[in-house]
Amino acid sequence: MxxxxxxxxxxxxxxxxxxxxxxxxxxxxxxxxxxxxxWAPSAGNSQPWSFVVARRGTAAHARLVERLAPSSRQWAPSAGVLIVNLAHRYVEDTDWDYSEFAEYDLGQAVAHLTVQAHAMGLACRQFRAFDLDGLRADLRPADGWRILTMTAVGRPVGAAPPARTRRSITDLTTAGVDS
Ligand SMILES: Cc1cc2nc3c(=O)[nH]c(=O)nc-3n(C[C@H](O)[C@H](O)[C@H](O)COP(=O)(O)O)c2cc1C
Structure with a gap:
């Protein structure tokens, strides 16, 4: 297949x-x-996600661009929108889990967004190449919330990469357990 x-x-x-x-x-x-x-699924319908959305040309966007790493600075600023993806990890002012699945659920929500973008003729590149400490200082996430990643969303230009590669189905159905 x-x-x-x-x-x-x-x-x-x-x-x-x-x-x-x-x-x-x-x-x-x-x-x-x-x-x-x-509309992404989440553990107990906890919906432990939040998104800071900044359009190109706004002050909020310029502030995010300041925190990009040299690698992402080459391509992310030209996307129409930058999104900061946050997960609700802990209950406010405690070290109790808000949801032990917060990061997992955030990933699903971003995956939904990514597929929706593709259906709209747009494309996303999720990334971690930014100054996390600096971004945290700028945005000051609410207590218990963690910045995980960013997503650049825009209209792609150029051809799709010729050789996207993946591990085999055999590997992904056997690699995770010893027996
Ligand atoms: C959590 C996460 C972090 C990522 N971080 C980066 C990054 O810092 N820089 C980058 O160029 N791409 C980043 N990517 C994009 C991946 O490299 C890309 O999704 C992967 O190579 C597979 O390519 P594809 O999405 O075109 O199938 C990231 C993707 C995810 C899901």
Missing amino acids: TADALHPLLAGRYSPLQFDRGHELTDADVELLLEAAR
């Missing part, structure tokens, strides 16, 4: 390294992306 048998939304999705710097997302685009994240 090959990726060709997959639904086109999954087979065609990829994380671009080039975005159209002239393309802007509409308010409706942004709302629909967040709507997709909103």
Whole structure:
């Protein structure tokens, strides 16, 4: 079996390294992306996610760009929107779990957003290449919340990468256990 048998939304999705710097997302685009994240499954329906959304051309966007690593600075600023992805990890002012699945659930919400973006002719590149301490100082996450990643969303330019590779199904069904 090959990726060709997959639904086109999954087979065609990829994380671009080039975005159209002239393309802007509409308010409706942004709302629909967040709507997709909103409907992701989560443990106990806890929905332990939050998103800081900044459009290119705004002061909020410029502030995020300041915190990008040299690698992501080459491509992320040209995306129409940058999103900071946060998980609700602990109960406020305690070290008790708000949800031990907070990061897992955030990942699913971002995956939903990513597939929705592809359906809209957009594309996402999730990334960790930013100054976490600096971003934390700028955004001051609420107590119990953690910044995990960012997502650049925009209209991709150029061709999809020719050789996206993956581990085999045999490996992914055997590697995780010893017996
Ligand atoms: C949690 C996470 C962190 C990532 N961090 C980075 C990053 O810092 N820089 C980068 O260029 N890509 C980053 N990526 C993108 C991955 O490299 C990319 O998804 C992977 O190579 C598979 O490519 P594809 O999405 O096109 O299938 C990240 C992706 C995820 C899910």
